[in-house]
Amino acid sequence: MGLFVAFLLFLGYGFDRFYLGDGEVFFPIGTIAALGVGSVSAFSSYYSGDRAVLLSTGAVSLARALSAATAEGEALKIRQLDNVVEEMAIAAGLPKPKVFVVPDADPNAFATGRDPEHASIAVTQGLLNVVSRDELQAVIAHELSHVRNLDIRLMTVIAAMVGAIALLADWTGRGMRSGIGGGSSRRGRKGKDGGGAALLLAVWIVAMLLAPIVGQTLAMMVSRRREFLADASGAELTRNPLALASALEKIQQAHAPTVSVKRGTAHLCIADPLGRAVGLRQGWLPDLLASHPPMAGRIAALRQMAFQE
Amino acid sequence: MGWFVLGMLGLVGVGAIALYNRLIGLRNQVLNGWRQIDVQLKRRHDLIPNLVNTVRGAMEFERDTLTQVMEARARAVSATGPADAAKKEGELSQALGRLFAVAENYPVLKANDNVRMLQEELTSTENKVGFARQFYNDISTKFNTAQQTFPSNMLASMLGFKPAELFELTDPAERQVPTVDLSMRK
Numbered sequence: 001m002g003l004f005v006a007f008l009l010f011l012g013y014g015f016d017r018f019y020l021g022d023g024e025v026f027f028p029i030g031t032i033a034a035l036g037v038g039s040v041s042a043f044s045s046y047y048s049g050d051r052a053v054l055l056s057t058g059a060v061s062l063a064r065a066l067s068a069a070t071a072e073g074e075a076l077k078i079r080q081l082d083n084v085v086e087e088m089a090i091a092a093g094l095p096k097p098k099v100f101v102v103p104d105a106d107p108n109a110f111a112t113g114r115d116p117e118h119a120s121i122a123v124t125q126g127l128l129n130v131v132s133r134d135e136l137q138a139v140i141a142h143e144l145s146h147v148r149n150l151d152i153r154l155m156t157v158i159a160a161m162v163g164a165i166a167l168l169a170d171w172t173g174r175g176m177r178s179g180i181g182g183g184s185s186r187r188g189r190k191g192k193d194g195g196g197a198a199l200l201l202a203v204w205i206v207a208m209l210l211a212p213i214v215g216q217t218l219a220m221m222v223s224r225r226r227e228f229l230a231d232a233s234g235a236e237l238t239r240n241p242l243a244l245a246s247a248l249e250k251i252q253q254a255h256a257p258t259v260s261v262k263r264g265t266a267h268l269c270i271a272d273p274l275g276r277a278v279g280l281r282q283g284w285l286p287d288l289l290a291s292h293p294p295m296a297g298r299i300a301a302l303r304q305m306a307f308q309e
Numbered sequence: 310m311g312w313f314v315l316g317m318l319g320l321v322g323v324g325a326i327a328l329y330n331r332l333i334g335l336r337n338q339v340l341n342g343w344r345q346i347d348v349q350l351k352r353r354h355d356l357i358p359n360l361v362n363t364v365r366g367a368m369e370f371e372r373d374t375l376t377q378v379m380e381a382r383a384r385a386v387s388a389t390g391p392a393d394a395a396k397k398e399g400e401l402s403q404a405l406g407r408l409f410a411v412a413e414n415y416p417v418l419k420a421n422d423n424v425r426m427l428q429e430e431l432t433s434t435e436n437k438v439g440f441a442r443q444f445y446n447d448i449s450t451k452f453n454t455a456q457q458t459f460p461s462n463m464l465a466s467m468l469g470f471k472p473a474e475l476f477e478l479t480d481p482a483e484r485q486v487p488t489v490d491l492s493m494r495k
Contacts (some may be wrong), residue, residue, distance in 0.1 A: 076425055083433035090345060091440035093338065093448065133432075239443070 004218050008035075008161050011168050011211055014204030034164040034171070046156045050112040050120055059100035059122045077128045081136065085121060088140045091237045092148050097121045107131070107251045110269040111143040112152060119147040130250050138244035141234035142270055149233065151226045158219050165215040172208050224293045231298055232305070241305040248302070252295045271295070328461045332470060335452040339473045342445035346476070349437040350385075350398060356434060357382045357405075360427045364408075367417050374411050378404045395476075398438075405431065442476045449473035 012031025060068070062082055069075045082099055089096040097113065100122035107127035113119035121143050123136075131139065146152065207214070235241035251271045272292045292298075361375050381397070381404040388394040409428065418424050453472045456465040 073422075073425075076422070076429060079426060080429055080433075083429065083436075087433060087436045087440050090349070090437055091444055093342070093444050237440075 004158065004161055004222070007207075007214060007218065008165055010204070011165060011207060014200070014208070015168050015172060030168065030171070031164075034167040035160070037164070037167055039160045039164075043156070043160070046114050046153070050114070050118065053110075053112045054100060054120060054122065057102050057104075057122065059102045062099050062101065065101040080133060081123065081128060081140075084133065084137045084140050085144075088137065088144045088237055091141070092144050094119075094144065094148060097144070097147060101125060101128070105129075106273075107254050108269050108271055108273055109139050109143055110273075111146045113147065114152060114156075115150070116147055119152075121147075126254065127251070130254065131247050134238075134240065134243040135247035135250065138234060138238055138240060138247050139270055141237040142230050142244060143234075144237065145230040145233040146226070149226065149229060151230065154226070155219075155223065158222055162215045162219050165211050169208050169211040220291050223291045227292050228298070228301065231302060235302060235305055241302040245299045245302040245306075248295055248299050324460075325464060328464050329468075332452075332455060332461060332465060332468075335448065335455055336470070336473075338448045339445070339452050342441070342448050346438065346441040346445055349434065349441045350394075353401075353431070353434045353438065354382055354386050356427070356430055357401075360408075360431060363421075363423055363427055364412060364418055367415050367421075371411050374404075374408050378408050380404075402435065405435075446475050449475055 009031070012034065015030040015034075062078060066075060066078050069078060078101065081101070085099050086096050094116045097111070097116075097119035098121070100120060102108075102122050102124045104124040105126040107124060107130050109121070109123040109127055111119060111121050121140065123139070127139065128136070231244060234244055238244070248271070269292075272290060357378060361379060365375060378401075381401040385394070385397040385401045388397040412418050412424070455461050456470050456472055
């Protein structure tokens, strides 16, 4: 998180110093503008994002899922889901979130909403079909932990910063191509502090070129850490880490993309909904790019909590 | 020098207010946690007559088991004080466990959707009672720790805060691992 802020500040500093101003009258107008635009988009999603997400996944409320239930035992499963969510809300001391079912055959679940009072939890039909009651409880506990740890708020702030970084990079790229700006700063630099600033300029240009990738990578890093945290605090609620481990195993076995969940919600799901192969492997590349830690690592960590292995 | 002393006093004052508010917040959460247990126990009492009525037809030969459940419920409802209530609720749990064990022998009941739904409700209510107690114990522990650690312990003892009592099993029989599987695993 701190790394994130530092990276954004560095980019913004370079943008203002080399690109807009001439290094003397320093006012970070570029940074503030980029952060402003990024924040507006992120915060509009903060307030209405839960509805948009639920709408885009085609989630239906429990009451509607119940009236649509025809198969034997389906009504029972839905009732069970409702009960399990309430049990976990009691265990966490939170108000009970709204519950939705997503008509998708791949087992997955996600939480959304800006704070515990406005939270929603959605699970796919596929998850309801494969997990036992205990495992469902573990999955819900994981999602409720995202709510309790305010991960939704955190990821919104991060999205705002990723947006700001992308904007800065975009503006610079555009300006350099069309040749507007930049001239005055280069002249000012030559006269004053020579070599040191030239080096800084070079580093800054490289950073700017890589900015969108680095921004994403940092965001994923935060996301992965929050996944481990949600696993752990979920286990604290159920006092049953093995149930979550076995639920994760089942989810992993049915590993296919969750069609109805879009990229933007990936970090709130229990397992990477894109079904990317990187989520399963270990090594430096998946470590950089995945929104979720490798399944094997999560399962091992949970087993360790139960003093197995 | 005067300003320095004044500043220090101000800082201490602000700190004391923050500590006090934290203690009060925790105490209210503890109270709320305790009420939550009561709410869940009440729900369980309300559910049991339903269950007994649903299974009565099919379980005519098990009058004893059913009566035991109803009697245990009646005792639990009229329990006085937390210790007494804990004991009688435990007995009720055991009576219910026996009922479900016996119900396993009746294929008609196992196949009946209504019974399975009720069984799910009861499982859930048992869980809710358990989780409400867990939350109560967690939050009470936090409250007690805040009262016993520096610097909030000075404030707590000055204002007469009392440690919250943790929920414990009073009946040694309940400590034993239950032999009945109430879950819906297939």
